[in-house]
Amino acid sequence: MGKWTRRAVISTGVIAGGGLVVGVALRPGHRAPDIAHLVTSDDEQLINAWVKIGGDNHITAIVAHSEMGQGAQTALTQMLADELDARWQDMSFIEAPAEDEYANWALGKGFVIGGVDIPQSLVPTVDGLFMQVTSAMHLQITGGSASVRATGVYGMRIAGAAARELLIKAAAAQWEVPESELTAKHSQIIHSGSGRQADFSEFAAAAAQFKPSRTPRLKSVEDFEIMGRSVARHDIPSKVDGTAVFGIDADVPDMMYAAIQGAPVFGAQALEFNANGADQSTGVLQIVNLGEAVAVVADGYWNASQALKMIDITWSKTGSEGLDSEKLFAQFERDLQAAKQSGDATDDVSSGDVEAAFERADKVVEANYRVPFLAHACMEPMNATARVDNNKCEVWAGSQNPLGFKYEIADALEMDASQVTFHQHTMGGGFGRRGTSDVAVQAARIAKVAGVPVKLIWSREEDIRHDVYRPAVASQFRAALSDQGDVLAWENMFHEKHEPDEAPNIPYDITSKSIQHIESLTHVPFGPWRSVDHSQHGFFTESFFDEVAQAVDKDPYELRRALLSDKPRHLAVLDRAAKEAGWGEKLAAGRGRGISLQQSFGSIVAQVVDVSVNQGSVKVDRVVCVIDLGFAVSPDGVRAQMESGIIYGLSAALYGDINIVDGAVKQSNFHDYQVVRMREAPVIETHIINSGAAWGGAGEPGTPGIAPALANAVYQATGTRVRQLPLSNYDFSYQFVEEEEVS
């Protein structure tokens, strides 16, 4: 068995291959400690960074993305397996460790820097650049619906194809036949002339000696055998028998448990505390003051959490104690008015002559919208387990950015990243929350002080009150309209802008557009929340568009159609949704139907929502969803993501409301931060269009369109235009009474 060095890994795998195409060749010498454990037996050859082939012809894809429920690991494995011409039954996958060799540049570029696709022409010429850049950024993020469209397209497919070509080269040399006479099929190399065939594994070692092509030939869609099939997800069996190990299930010898109380007002520090006997309470080892929080370490979580309740903490004043949600919205709206007066705003989109359009308009429609702060409320409460000793730190947790966590933990402990090992776990939900390392850093700091391994578990209350929230946002619109029903201009100004850059834009052909944003900062920490800025702008723009349609007395579906004549993909998605939903049918009193269209993360999604309003309460009966994501690698996986994104967005639209009171979050648990449950869940019908366009994402694009389609349906049912979420703050009982009288 050959051994190899870290240098060998880098020189042949990272530098030469850029981590996308060429992998980690086996070399005589020393094993690279970071990757060696991926090779679990002596007859396995690690032929590149993304795939290994075992002596039994079992093929393992090494997937640099985290699993938080989205099924990306299975889809990425499909992509590699198909290009490799492997048999699906021979495939399995493991998640790449949090090491620089597996950083994902494509995502860093596309998501963090901002909404750009990588030019196809760059792919074959990268030669190490990708990996160097990503390593510098310490990113290994799962987010931005990027797994398939970035890592899959730019990594897994190329890696699979390159590996196939290497195996063919090795077989040609061994059998002394031209490469052109060899094909790969079902994990075997076949010689067309003689009919001779042998397993991939026979050539794995020899293949590692060849220099891989930087431009391996990829399959065309017609030749796909595994991509496009709904394969059963590999992770589901362990999730139905209780054996899946989430971060909260990590078990480290001699581990203690910690419960924690963070500062109610963001930014406050614990000046002092009165233990009130908590330190003498059953099983308690220690009370640790982290500054932003106080933790109790005990022999079990129950004892730790009971002791924590006994402690009186004196928090510093930050100046935010008097703030509440209403004051923050008043601030946003004041700042927006000031910016409109001064003209001091940043352009997102500027086209045509907006001012002139408003001057000649026959009619102007305007409306102001708001959305509240939102928590993520992942099912698995935040947690991390850490051990710090002998200048080493190990952390066990689920992360959407394991490599970033490693560096941030190292920074917090004043260690070098090489002293930190991050053990990634499957996540009980992520939705953006698990890209922030706060909890893992806390666990490491507590474990360092306590001198024992510590599992830190946040209570649900801590989770709801110390999230990185979807920001509360105010957005203000005006549209200039003509008597003929033309939309002359679209004007929008909002505050708080993050990613993706294009989120506030609209696809409609309106000549004069002005979309601008301002900053209006708050003390409330923010972070990405499923679909990020699309989550608010989808609601704003697609609701206001319906107001425009109403103002010009046009059907909202027909007006969308009329303004999409140059966008065949959008039109096809919209038309399909309208057709499947039965758009145009007459509805009974108390019922409503609304439509929305949203492009995000490379995919186009239309939704039609049916609601019924009964005794003042709104019930969502049915959602028809159509997605064009170019190509669905795993159709059932895409359907599952649409269902999931819709329910997540529906929970927010119906109930999601984090209020700031006295500078702190008022809500605390699922009784006052409600989410959709079984009895409220609508029927969801998803239709997939494989248009052949560049592949888009699936994890997030289902979310933005549900709130506006719902609000538009509610308007039709009740006549009430919902301009502020959540819907639960509205009283629809009046409309019901009115309808009763009419009928």
Added chain:
Amino acid sequence: MITLRVNGEEHQLDVDPSMPLLWAIREKLKLTGTKFGCGIAQCGACTVHLNGQPIRSCVTPVSAVMGGDVTTIEGISSSDGLHSVQQAWIDEQVAQCGYCQSGQIMSAVALLRQTPNPSDEDIDQAMSGNICRCGMYGRIRSAIKNVGQGVVQTYDPQETAHG
């Protein structure tokens, strides 16, 4: 000392009698399939059976289950294989993150034991205490109905995308 009978095995535990059953199961017995979600019986992630009835282990003191039979997710499959509800979950590809699914399955098993072929209303009633943040309610409903109607289907890996 507290005596607990979990999945047919007796355990003597030296714990605070007011400690919720959840923590005894997870930390003392190392049966981590049962999950912590809210601590106030709002989400159902901690659902286990006490004498066949679903209970929220996060609010049930260990002292309250002495003498009873506790069953966790680890205790519902047999040496013959998965419980039909577990198989139905695989067939319908229910789980996404999977964190809530132990609790969902325990609630579904209890429902089907009481009502072998449940209606939509029965499912709404029995399953609305279990939150799934990944929103797999439609699949959970289908899986329960498949068991109820005796059609625990096999998953077809050959299914292709339709435009």
